[in-house]
Amino acid sequence: MPLTARHRRKRSSRLFVTLLCGLLPVALGSVILYMQAERTLQQSAQHTADEALRQFELMLDNTAQAAQVLLPLAGQTCNDVKLALREQVTRRPFVRSTNLVWDNNLYCSSLFGDYQEAVNPGDYNQGKLWLMNGNPVTPNTALLVYRLSEGRGGALTTLDGYHLSNILRLIGRHTLLLLQVGKNWLSADGKVHTGPLPALPVAQNTLDSSRYAFSVSAGFPKGETWRYMTDEYPPLFSLLIFFGAVSGAIGHVLQKRSTSPSHEMQRALEAGEFIPYFQPVVHGDSQQWSGTEVLMRWNHPKEGLVRPDLFIPFAEHSGLIVPMTRGLMQQTAALLGPLSPTFTAPFHIGINITASHCQDLELVEDCRIFLDAFVPGSVSLVLELTERELIEPTDITRQLFEQLHAMGVKIAIDDFGTGHSSLGYLRQFNVDFLKIDQSFVAMIGADALSRHILDSIIELSAKLDLGIVAEGVETQAQCDYLRAHHVNFLQGYLFGKPMPAADFINALSHR
């Protein structure tokens, strides 16, 4: 069965589908892995920000506790309190210096003792925290100052920026971490910047401290997601590529399988692979070629010439038989039409049709176009309908056969004797010819019962005034018998096998 061959034109689309099957799992998998990587980075950034926040709060707790201890001392002379100031610096980790304020004037410092410097509460975020870029003692070094005030007094305790940038560097080893206090922010290199925080391109997370006036932002540089994937997912990528290859292979195999008979025939139809063969029908007395039956062949690119009984059932099943027959009629008209001026008597041209042709009136138009290709009156178009699958009489079929008859198209019941058409049926469709099935012809001289059926058919057709064609005439004895019984049209290997158009036209023109 030649229903698995494929056409070159479809190769590119098959390749496309195979590639799609292969790439789709890889692409989908990559998207999922990308999303997973983004999620992981998001979690990691959040975790880092959380951890940094916790560390900063711990440090500020120390600083705040020092300020709380010192605040009640504000207003006392510096001499009286400077030891207490220094004690806090010594005892508290992270505290770098302590200072007392009275009326917004820093008057005593753990470092210098007596001191004079104006304090501007507006420098402090929410009046509490100031991220400074150094002081006269250590310029350009980050300092975080904690301010606690009550009435006219106040305490300022400072946290060394070195500890802060250490946290930013160590906790966020693979993460970008920033500490923001008001409009100032600190980066991991220990530098204090003023202005809006730079955007962190991947997985930015900002957490505000609920206890102190600062926030922490964590994130990753651009391209981090892909970098993470290439670092972490190579085994998964290998798996994806493996699945892609398997899926591509499956897609390829399925496509090979899914080329259904009807797809294959559709392709063949478009490629013009269905061609007519012609078998002569002779006149019994004169042995003259009085017509032909058009028999379809599939000229398959790989399988060669395919017999109709191997593909006609599929064509009927898929409904493709209608356009296939139309193509056959067009080819026949183009081949025989030009010869029609030489036809002396109407030349019979038999075309096989099926029940699917009788579901609408399209066949009428096909026959009209067919007949238009011939000199008017030079041919007699005979539609052969097999008795094995007779059509139901409906309004459409009645109209169809009426219109066909009006155009001079004739109807033959093919394989007559093998089915069960009634006399009523023959009348209803105004049948013109009976084609005696070859099985009866083959029994001539051999089987008394078959010969009896044959004789009855011949008798019946004479009574109903139907033309009769005997098929499958292979021997001279069969020919003689049929002629003696007034069967006038004979068809069979004795007179000619179905042949290609060129041979048929050549033989016809020599007669």
Ligand code: C2E
């Ligand atoms: P069919 O319409 O009964 O056609 C006659 C079949 O008998 C042809 O077979 C022909 O080659 C064969 N035949 C003719 N003379 C002899 C003979 O002396 N001895 C023997 N043994 N066989 C002979 P083919 O061409 O293989 O076609 C087979 C069947 O396929 C046809 O039977 C017909 O039913 C169907 N078919 C062929 N072409 C078409 C078509 O265009 N449309 C439709 N619907 N069916 C077609």
Ligand code: CA
């Ligand atoms: Ca036939």
Ligand code: CA
């Ligand atoms: Ca037949």
